[in-house]
Amino acid sequence: MSNEAPTPAEIRGLIRSWRRGRATAPWGEMLYQAYLGLLTVLVYGSGLVSAVVNAGQAVAACTGQTCVGTRTAGPVLVVLIWLALGAAVLRLLGPLMASPATSAMVLSTPVDRGRWLRRQYWAMLVLAAVTAAALAALAAVTAGWPLSTVGALALAAAALASMTYAAGAVAQSRTRSVWRMIGPITALAALAALALVAAGITSGFAPPAGERWWLAPAATAPLAGTVAALGHRRLGELRRRDLTRGHGLANGLSGALAGLDTALAYDVVLQHTSGQRAVVRPRRPRGPKGPLALVTADVIRLGRAPLRVLVLAAAVVPAYALEEAGAGALTVPVMVVIGFWAAVPFGAGLRVLSRSSGLVRLLGARSWQLRLGALVVPTALLVAYGLGCLWALPHPLLAPAVGLGALAAWTRWLSAPPPDYASVMVSTPMGAMPVTLFTNAARGFDIAGLVSIPTLFAPDATGATISLALSAITLAVLVARR
Numbered sequence: 039m040s041n042e043a044p045t046p047a048e049i050r051g052l053i054r055s056w057r058r059g060r061a062t063a064p065w066g067e068m069l070y071q072a073y074l075g076l077l078t079v080l081v082y083g084s085g086l087v088s089a090v091v092n093a094g095q096a097v098a099a100c101t102g103q104t105c106v107g108t109r110t111a112g113p114v115l116v117v118l119i120w121l122a123l124g125a126a127v128l129r130l131l132g133p134l135m136a137s138p139a140t141s142a143m144v145l146s147t148p149v150d151r152g153r154w155l156r157r158q159y160w161a162m163l164v165l166a167a168v169t170a171a172a173l174a175a176l177a178a179v180t181a182g183w184p185l186s187t188v189g190a191l192a193l194a195a196a197a198l199a200s201m202t203y204a205a206g207a208v209a210q211s212r213t214r215s216v217w218r219m220i221g222p223i224t225a226l227a228a229l230a231a232l233a234l235v236a237a238g239i240t241s242g243f244a245p246p247a248g249e250r251w252w253l254a255p256a257a258t259a260p261l262a263g264t265v266a267a268l269g270h271r272r273l274g275e276l277r278r279r280d281l282t283r284g285h286g287l288a289n290g291l292s293g294a295l296a297g298l299d300t301a302l303a304y305d306v307v308l309q310h311t312s313g314q315r316a317v318v319r320p321r322r323p324r325g326p327k328g329p330l331a332l333v334t335a336d337v338i339r340l341g342r343a344p345l346r347v348l349v350l351a352a353a354v355v356p357a358y359a360l361e362e363a364g365a366g367a368l369t370v371p372v373m374v375v376i377g378f379w380a381a382v383p384f385g386a387g388l389r390v391l392s393r394s395s396g397l398v399r400l401l402g403a404r405s406w407q408l409r410l411g412a413l414v415v416p417t418a419l420l421v422a423y424g425l426g427c428l429w430a431l432p433h434p435l436l437a438p439a440v441g442l443g444a445l446a447a448w449t450r451w452l453s454a455p456p457p458d459y460a461s462v463m464v465s466t467p468m469g470a471m472p473v474t475l476f477t478n479a480a481r482g483f484d485i486a487g488l489v490s491i492p493t494l495f496a497p498d499a500t501g502a503t504i505s506l507a508l509s510a511i512t513l514a515v516l517v518a519r520r
Contacts, residue, residue, distance in 0.1 A: 046154040049144060077196065096287065098182055107241040108363040113177035117195045118228035121202055124166065125221035128206040130307070132284035134158060134276060140418075141278045153276030155281075159207060159273060163200050170199030187246045193255035195219060201262040204269035211275040227353050236358030283310070298478040300450060301389070308386060329403050332387055335414035335440035346383045350419060353380040354426035361430035367497035369427070370436055370443075370505075371490035377423050377444030378451070378486060381416055385452040388412040392453040409517045413449065422447045435502035436493060443489035443511035449516045451482030485512055 044052075134155055142454060145151060174195035178188040207219040207421035234240055290306035340347060353376050360369045391398055391408050398405050426443025433438055462473050475486075489512070 043284040044147075044149065046149060046156075049149065049154075051094065057439070060221040065194070072353055075145075078486060079418060090430065098341055104337055107238075107243045108235060108359075109181045110183075110243040110245050111231065112181045113174060113183065116232050116233045117170065117174050117191070117198070120170060120195075121198055122224040122228045124170075124199065125202050125206065125224045127424055128203060129209070129218075129221050130258055130284075130310070131144045131288060132210060132281070133162065133206040134210060134273075134281060135284040135288060136278070136281035137285050138282055141282045145278050145281070148463055151276065152270075155273045155276065156270070159270065163203050163269075165395070166203040167196035170415070171196040181245070183245050184247050186249070187251045190251040190255055194258050195278055197258040198263040198403040201258070201265045204262070204265040207269040208265070208272050209344060210280055211272040211277075228464050232355045232359050233294070236355055236362055238362055286310075298475055300458065300478065301454065304382065304385075305389065308389075329401075331408040332408065333413035333414045334496065336384070336412070340384075340415065343383070347419070349383075350377075350380045351426065351433070353377060354423060356429040357430035367494050369430060370440055370493040370497070371486060373424075373440050374443040374447060374486045375483070377440065378482060380448040381420055381423070381444065381448050382451075384416045385448065386421060388416075388449070388452045392455075395397055406517050409437070409453070412443075413513075414515070416448065417445055432497040432501060433502055435499050435506075436497065439493060439502045439505040439509070442506055443486060446489055446509040446512040446516075447486040450485045453516055453519075454481050455479075488512070 119354065135158075135322075138157075144154065158466055171192040175188055175192040178191050183191070202220055202224065205217040209215045209220070277504040286305065287310045290310075291303050292305055294303035355378060357369055357373050360372060365372070387411065391405070391412055398408060401408060421438060421441040424437045425437070426437075427435040427440055428434060431440070464471060489505045489508045492501040492508070495501060496504075
């Protein structure tokens with residue numbers, strides 16, 4: 039009997055043989071699933087190609103300086119926004135993950151952890167690079183870039199995406215590493231690009247052409263390779279608890295999204311981030327009692343995370359970028375949706391009151407009074423957000439309409455009840471599902487569309503007044519609902 043620890047390849051071989059020995063799916067079913075996968079790729083691929091061609095033709099019809107400049111900067115902006123979102127998701131999930139079973143039965147043994155995680159690391163690194171390259175190529179082709187510069191942008195995006203993923207892996211192994219700043223840096227870069235478009239600096243730019251643009255991937259590739267090698271070296275330093283934390287969050291999110299309940303997914307993320315934050319210094323609210331004490335609690339939460347206010351303030355920048363691109367009245371629905379999502383971190387109080395009826399009874403006030411108290415701080419912030427978009431909108435009254443519309447959509451999304459599985463069921467390919475389950479995916483967006491429709495048909499004082507009235511009625515109904 040050997041006392042040497044098994045290698046990762048030997049463990050994977052044992053797992054593979056165990057799974058193959060217990061496979062029950064017949065070949066006919068596997069071929070059928072492969073056929074469905076190929077058909078899905080062909081159908082959605084042809085639709086994607088058609089959409090790209092139609093979008094390119096629509097964009098090419100605009101020949102003004104502003105349109106050409108915005109179109110030129112669009113692919114770079116798309117890449118930067120994609121990197122910022124990817125960095126945020128990677129920081130939330132890991133980026134490397136291991137199931138609790140793997141953690142207990144493999145990572146707790148004297149196996150080489152670096153060699154075990156190596157396959158997952160490089161597979162995700164390549165996936166990040168390929169996804170970013172494909173997205174950059176599609177955006178550049180749609181914007182009318184020459185094919186030579188399309189390739190350069192795609193390679194540069196692939197290098198930056200792989201570097202972002204590798205930096206996230208390095209930061210996961212060392213919590214105080216400077217590579218944890220990769221997320222804020224990418225977010226600031228995307229915000230700076232939006233600000234350049236909003237300021238009109240890109241209005242005179244023409245689609246890039248020439249061989250010099252290949253210097254961009256040539257400059258980023260060595261840096262990406264260096265960071266990837268550094269992440270590879272640090273794989274053995276990852277702790278088991280850091281690997282299983284992201285897997286638990288992914289399972290919770292998959293369960294919530296399987297029920298199309300995005301608000302429940304927010305609850306899962308909120309619990310995860312609160313656990314990462316660990317302990318905070320408790321503070322007893324001073325000031326008014328009753329429902330108004332919720333206002334003090336929201337102010338305390340703002341003091342603990344002031345960066346959320348800066349994120350909401352930065353969300354104003356896209357309004358001026360849209361105004362520079364000539365979006366006109368379309369700026370209103372876009373900014374309502376952006377404000378609605380940017381304000382989600384301020385909804386912890388309202389969310390707890392909406393999902394915890396026992397807590398509402400313990401607080402000793404009516405439910406509508408407590409909801410009003412929980413809405414005071416978000417109302418002030420979102421109205422200020424709408425006023426920040428003032429100079430990018432066709433009419434001044436549209437600014438408060440944007441703020442109140444975002445507040446109505448935000449309140450609808452956070453205060454909606456969970457799906458009622460005792461309601462009428464409909465037959466679907468996934469089995470019987472309640473009717474209310476299908477409305478969960480559109481929750482919040484339905485109110486955003488409702489309050490934005492009048493401003494699309496009448497982007498003046500009349501449309502703004504109707505939008506404000508619809509937002510006020512929606513808020514009154516949501517607050518008064520039992």
